[in-house]
Amino acid sequence: MSSSEDLETATMRRVYWRLIPLLFTGMFLNYLDRINIGFAALRMNHDLGLTPSVFGFGASVFFLGYMLLGVPSNLMLDRIGARVWIPVILVFWGVVATLTAFVQGATSFDAVRFLLGVAEAGALPGFALYVTQWFPASYRARAIAGYIIAGQVAAIFGSPLAAFLITMTDRGFGLHGWQWMFIIEGLPTILLGLAFLFLLTERPADARWLAPEQREWLQRKLDEECAAAERVRRFRLADVVTDGRIWSLSILFGCALVGIYGLLIWLPQIINAMGHMSLFEVGLLAAIPPALGVVGQIAVSRSSDRTGDRKVHLGAVYVLGAVALALSAVCPNAILAYVLLCVAGFGIFAGNPLFWSMATAMMTGTAGAAAIAFINSVAQFGGLIGPWMIGWVKGTTGSFEIALLALAAFLIIAALIAFAMRVAPRPAAAASEA
Numbered sequence: 001m002s003s004s005e006d007l008e009t010a011t012m013r014r015v016y017w018r019l020i021p022l023l024f025t026g027m028f029l030n031y032l033d034r035i036n037i038g039f040a041a042l043r044m045n046h047d048l049g050l051t052p053s054v055f056g057f058g059a060s061v062f063f064l065g066y067m068l069l070g071v072p073s074n075l076m077l078d079r080i081g082a083r084v085w086i087p088v089i090l091v092f093w094g095v096v097a098t099l100t101a102f103v104q105g106a107t108s109f110d111a112v113r114f115l116l117g118v119a120e121a122g123a124l125p126g127f128a129l130y131v132t133q134w135f136p137a138s139y140r141a142r143a144i145a146g147y148i149i150a151g152q153v154a155a156i157f158g159s160p161l162a163a164f165l166i167t168m169t170d171r172g173f174g175l176h177g178w179q180w181m182f183i184i185e186g187l188p189t190i191l192l193g194l195a196f197l198f199l200l201t202e203r204p205a206d207a208r209w210l211a212p213e214q215r216e217w218l219q220r221k222l223d224e225e226c227a228a229a230e231r232v233r234r235f236r237l238a239d240v241v242t243d244g245r246i247w248s249l250s251i252l253f254g255c256a257l258v259g260i261y262g263l264l265i266w267l268p269q270i271i272n273a274m275g276h277m278s279l280f281e282v283g284l285l286a287a288i289p290p291a292l293g294v295v296g297q298i299a300v301s302r303s304s305d306r307t308g309d310r311k312v313h314l315g316a317v318y319v320l321g322a323v324a325l326a327l328s329a330v331c332p333n334a335i336l337a338y339v340l341l342c343v344a345g346f347g348i349f350a351g352n353p354l355f356w357s358m359a360t361a362m363m364t365g366t367a368g369a370a371a372i373a374f375i376n377s378v379a380q381f382g383g384l385i386g387p388w389m390i391g392w393v394k395g396t397t398g399s400f401e402i403a404l405l406a407l408a409a410f411l412i413i414a415a416l417i418a419f420a421m422r423v424a425p426r427p428a429a430a431a432s433e434a
Contacts, residue, residue: 014210063382132360152290156294159268159282243363258406266391322411
């Protein structure tokens, strides 16, 4: 290497293209298995006799299971390592996702969705923790954006794929098309989990695919950042539940998740209510808002890494999403209302890498692992509220307008917290502990 700058650039490029595609694939299947229920509902609800409110509750109960296992899962990952624990997570959720094909009614639907939440609880915080072991802070938003966009890519391709599978496999071997969709989309997660056993590398010191000087530079850089953070404050597990920043970020993301999951899970039905369309037409239209979210995540995360700012960027994109959702709700023209939903998709999803960059920078060590999972687990109240609220409002009023306005209100709350919250730890606490 000709210089330290060349060494850094080459190392981070190598790490990015080795690890991020793997995490992207895992996140793609994670969101596909999580949100395909929204498209299945176009046929499944009729076949199983599920009302909008019953479906909304079943979609939300996923997040109850998700809230319970996030912290224990990340502590287990911190203890035994990502190369073993992440594959366990993938295989477990792949099995449960596949079994969704065989639900018989409201009770079994609720049970399987709860188990899927339990199974997936460790994936997103586990991926985030893994990134902190490989990417210095100045690269982290871009790294997280590189795999977190898979959620939106899953929504882009998931709707047309679901439409194709439901239509083309219907009545194959006596199963409905939506049943085949769950089977075909669940099995790859199991296979990926087995592949991860051989493809993941635990930490830079183990990376034989890096040159010795690259391994040394990266490990030294990560160790220096960790030491610098701990000079300000050495965190304990108890600090996770007493640090106001952790609660602020948890509530912020929970409010954002009301909008994120409310829109993701109900988007096919919201679009379908705008006019009489085929499954394929609904699928294509439902792909555009998350596609714009991918653009937003890449552009906003790069801007945030350049400036070092997370808070203002995060608050701004949530304000944009809220305004677009509110205008879409009251717009009398279906085409313009759909365009506004697309703008909302850009704003709502653009905030995800910024949030995770903030969450992974809060604490270090085992406390950091617990903090990431704790924030994610507490925030899942947004997943409980969003899908259920839209189902309840739709069943009560017969339309989506009031529900969309409520989603916009939660996004505004998230934006206000982002603008106001404290990011840095309190040095005074470090002094008192010294």
